Amino acid sequence: MDLTTLGWNAETAAALAALCQPDWRPARVVSEDKHSVTLVGDDGDRMGIIPGRLLHRSRSHADLPKVGDWVAASHVPGERKSVIEAVLPRRTKLARKVTGRESEEQVVAANVDVVFVVQAMDNTFNARRLERFLVMVHEGGSRPVVLLNKADLCADPDRLVEQAQKAAGSGTVLVLSAKTRRGLGQLRALLQPAHTVCFVGSSGVGKSSLINRLYGETILDTLEVREGDSKGRHTTTWRELIPLPGGALVIDTPGMREFHLWRVDEGLLGTFPDIAELADGCHFHNCTHAHETDCAVKGAVAEGLLDRKRYESFLKLQREQAAVRTEENRHQQRVEQRRARQSRLRHGLEEDWGEE
Ligand SMILES: Nc1nc2c(ncn2[C@@H]2O[C@H](COP(=O)(O)OP(=O)(O)OP(=O)(O)O)[C@@H](O)[C@H]2O)c(=O)[nH]1
Ligand SMILES: [Mg+2]
Ligand SMILES: [Zn+2]
Numbered sequence: 001m002d003l004t005t006l007g008w009n010a011e012t013a014a015a016l017a018a019l020c021q022p023d024w025r026p027a028r029v030v031s032e033d034k035h036s037v038t039l040v041g042d043d044g045d046r047m048g049i050i051p052g053r054l055l056h057r058s059r060s061h062a063d064l065p066k067v068g069d070w071v072a073a074s075h076v077p078g079e080r081k082s083v084i085e086a087v088l089p090r091r092t093k094l095a096r097k098v099t100g101r102e103s104e105e106q107v108v109a110a111n112v113d114v115v116f117v118v119q120a121m122d123n124t125f126n127a128r129r130l131e132r133f134l135v136m137v138h139e140g141g142s143r144p145v146v147l148l149n150k151a152d153l154c155a156d157p158d159r160l161v162e163q164a165q166k167a168a169g170s171g172t173v174l175v176l177s178a179k180t181r182r183g184l185g186q187l188r189a190l191l192q193p194a195h196t197v198c199f200v201g202s203s204g205v206g207k208s209s210l211i212n213r214l215y216g217e218t219i220l221d222t223l224e225v226r227e228g229d230s231k232g233r234h235t236t237t238w239r240e241l242i243p244l245p246g247g248a249l250v251i252d253t254p255g256m257r258e259f260h261l262w263r264v265d266e267g268l269l270g271t272f273p274d275i276a277e278l279a280d281g282c283h284f285h286n287c288t289h290a291h292e293t294d295c296a297v298k299g300a301v302a303e304g305l306l307d308r309k310r311y312e313s314f315l316k317l318q319r320e321q322a323a324v325r326t327e328e329n330r331h332q333q334r335v336e337q338r339r340a341r342q343s344r345l346r347h348g349l350e351e352d353w354g355e356e
Contacts, residue, residue: 001042003028005247007111007194012070015088024072024085029065029110030241037065039073039082047081048073054084060105062095063087067239067251068110068196092141094198096256109198109239109251114190115142118201118210119164121154121175127163128313131271133200134167135317138270142198145190146173149206152180166310169273178209188214193247203255211252214244220252268321272314274306290315 006028016026027041029048039048048071050064058064065071065087073082094108094115117133119125130146137144146168151157157175164173172190176183187210191197199207208220219242242250269276279287281296289297289311300306 001040001044003042005194005243006040007196007249008070011091012088015070016072019072019086021072021085024074025082026088027071027073027082028241029067029069029071032065032067032239037067037084039071039084041073041082045080046073046075049076049081049083051083051085054086062105062107066093066107066110067241068112068198070111094136094140094142094200096136108200108253109196111196112140112142112198112251113192113195114197115140115144116147116197116199116201116207116210117144118147118149118199118205118207120150120205121148121157121160122150124202124205125160125163127167127309128316129202130164130167131310131313132317134171135268135271137200139268144168144171146171147176147187147201147210148173149176149178149210151175151177151182166307167271169271176210178206178213181213184213188246191244191246191248194249196241196249196251198251198253200253200256205255207255208252211242211250214250215242216245268314268317272310275311275314278306288318290318 003026008026008028012026016024025041027039027046027048029037030040030045031038036050037048039046048065054064065084069090070088071084072086072088073084075082090107090110092112093110094112095105096108115137117130117137119130125148134144134146146164148157148160148164154160161173161175174183174186176187191214199211201207206222208222212218212220212222239251239253242252244250275289275297278297278300279289281299282289282292283294284292287295287297289295292298297306297311301308301311
């Protein structure tokens, strides 16, 4: 197996070399299970074992190997297993906030070049949700492309395309139908050998259907959406990196119910470049564009130069981002307190022993 077909390059090679462990071999994570992952290295598939020391060293769940990651692994003699010694630095990532009490990042996929954000052209289409996804993609460093699927169900596609294009800014928006194959040529043209693409979007929008079309045969399960609310059934339940016939690598993901923001400073401005530009004209350098007087952004809304819905969406995302940051700071404080306590405990014990 030639690793360059999986995206191995000079940058990843340098990252591995920097670890100075000549016995550690490179491999890419192609699927994830609860307790193990599947790796592909120069000698093919192996089961990747996540050792306790890696769990221990990881500051959070997000540091553990995820689909798309490059890792350094050592072979277990006589078995098709490897122990993962280190996760190489991620070039890009797609991450969301895990729902729950603590604010924790969940990495959905790593080292992705292009993220296809899929929405269906039916009554589930939602420009605000699209913006949310786009902020995440920008933040993780991948290039977003918007795919409007199920064009065959839409009588007035122009209206939705216009809304999607507004959300995507200068990004690409494609109109597709996995059913009639509309736009598949344009989609295929965005794929490049050894590049990794990832499909994200709500359940039932047709992510797996589109990948099946790209593959040329049915390799992924798809299911009818529920009648009435057009909602999907969460058919895809795991993530896997699949090589396509043309040489591109694709990651299908389970439909996301929630896509909370995770530290999105750059992503927010990447998705709202119009607002970022307007902000230069605000009186206060740190203007939040919410309640300040002499705010160029609010001015533009009042004059009808900036869409009010878009502005409100920006404010909402900004508030959410601030909330995540507060929660994260609190979490960090707790971690530090715990560390300090443990260190005091250890020191105390060492001193006791020293007196013996
Ligand atoms: N009419 C129409 N139906 C489509 C199209 N693409 C997909 N579907 C249907 O939509 C349903 C859901 O498609 P999936 O591909 O399973 O959707 P998904 O995004 O992978 O959903 P999850 O795996 O649950 O996240 C299936 O019944 C598909 O046949 C399309 O372009 N037009
Ligand atoms: Mg699916
Ligand atoms: Zn302002």
